[in-house]
Amino acid sequence: MKSGKQRRQELRAARLRRAEKNRQALLDCLPLSFTPSSQLAVRPGLLASYNSYGQPLFVARGWYQDQPFCCRDCGRDEIWTAAQQQWWYETVQGSVYASAIRCRPCRLERRQADGRAPK
Ligand SMILES: [Zn+2]
Known part of the structure; x- marks a missing residue:
């Protein structure tokens, strides 16, 4: 019989394999129009923290x-x-699950109706 530690290692390895497979599947279905120069790269270190096993789509995609x-x-x-998204997610640390x-x-x-902005 396997120990709990062995089992946990197996589970972790399987989870990493699945994550890599999902990431690859995502990369495979990217639009061909992507050109790195006209898009903005995601800098994960600047994002608001999020508690999830998965990644938001734009983080997995990388831009x-x-x-x-x-x-x-x-x-x-x-x-x-893209620039507005970068501002929202990285500059003001908006929720990574929010979108416009x-x-x-x-x-x-x-904002004016509920008093957050002057009329
Ligand atoms: Zn409108």
């Missing part, structure tokens, strides 16, 4: 890329740019 979204309030199509859901005018309106 920020422009992300289209539809504003929740007005329905306008917007782009959350409202356009700039709608965000300002909300």
Whole structure:
């Protein structure tokens, strides 16, 4: 019979193998349009800490890329740019699981409505 320590080592090795496999699968399905010079690299050391066995998608991928979204309030199509993401995640340490859901005018309106910004 195996000891608890052996079993834990096996589990850890299996977990690392799975993580590597997932990372590889992610890299395999990347868009071909990726060009390192026009994208921003993720610097994991600057991110807010997160408690999870997995990684957020952009961390696993290794760079920020422009992300289209539809504003929740007005329905306008917007782009959350790579630079804006880097600012949110690295400069102001925003949650790594948060992403843009409202356009700039709608965000300002909300801040004014609940008193976080002067009218
Ligand atoms: Zn909006």
